[in-house]
Amino acid sequence: MPVEKLIVYVISDSIGETARNVVKAAMSQFYGKDPYEIKRFPFVTDQNTLSDILTNAKQQDAIVVYTLVEEKLIEFLEDFAQKENITTIDLMSDMLKKISGRLNKKPKREPGIIRKLDESYFKRIDAIEFAVKYDDGKDPRGVLKADLVLVGISRTSKTPLSMYLANKHIKVANVPLVPEVPIPKELSDVSSKKIIGLTNSPEKLNQVRTERLKALGLSSKANYANFERILDELEYSEKVFKKLGCPVINVANKAIEETAGIILDIMKENGLNIFKDGEI
Structure with missing residues (x-):
C-alpha cells in the first residue's frame, strides 16, 4: 500500500x-x-x-x-x-x-569542515573586495578599517601586494605618496604596527616608470619618469616613513611573494593575526 x-x-x-x-x-x-x-x-x-x-x-x-x-x-x-x-x-x-x-x-x-571551507572562501573574497575599494587612496577612511596599510610612491608594488595579501584574508588599504599631496589625516590614527612603507631603487623606478609611459603611449621624457623627480619622491617618502614610525621594505629585485613573506613576518612579530597556508 x-x-x-x-x-x-x-x-x-x-x-x-x-x-x-x-x-x-x-x-x-x-x-x-x-x-x-x-x-x-x-x-x-x-x-x-x-x-x-x-x-x-x-x-x-x-x-x-x-x-x-x-x-x-x-x-x-x-x-x-x-x-x-x-x-x-x-x-x-x-x-x-x-x-x-x-x-x-x-x-x-x-x-562542518565544508562550512569552514566556505567561510574561508568568503573571507578571501571580502578581503579582495576591500583591497579594490581602498586601492591607491581612493577612500582614506579605509585605512581605519584595514588590517594593514601599505604606503609608498608610485611603482612600489602597493596594488599587487594588496591583492596578494587579500588572498591570505588580510584587508589591505594602500596609500600613494606624492610630494604635492598631504598624506591622509586618518593615517595618524593608525598604529605604526599596522603600517608598512614600500620603497624602490631610483634605477628600477626609472625603468618601470619609463615602460609604463610607453605602454600608455606617452613620452618617456615625462616628469613621471624623470630621474631627479624620482629622487625627490624617494626623499619625500623617507620623511613620511620616519614620521609614521613604520618599517620599510625595499621591493627592488624582489618578487611579490618574497615581499609578501617579509610583510607577513613583520605582522607576526607585531602580534597581528595572519592567515597560515593550509589553515581553514
Missing part, C-alpha cells in the same frame, strides 16, 4: 543543505505535485539530541538521511535505527571509504 505522505529526516553535523538537495533530487524521480516533507536537523553533535530526533522519526515513520562524520554518532544512529526498524541512508560514509581507499589516507572526520 503506497504511503500517503513520505517524511524524510535530514540529519547533519553541519548545515545539512547539501543532503537536503540530494533528497529533493531523489524525490523528484517519484513525486510530481504529490506531497512529501523534508525535515532538516542541522548541527547535531551529541547523542542526546540525536536520540530525540530519531524517536520522533520513529513516531512519524520517517526515512532518515544523514551526513554525519563522527563515527560514534554514526554507530549510535545505526544501532538505534536497527532496534526501532527505521530506514536510514548514509550519504557520507561510503564516499569517504572509497576516497580513503584511493588516497590511502584517513579522513579528518571533522564536523
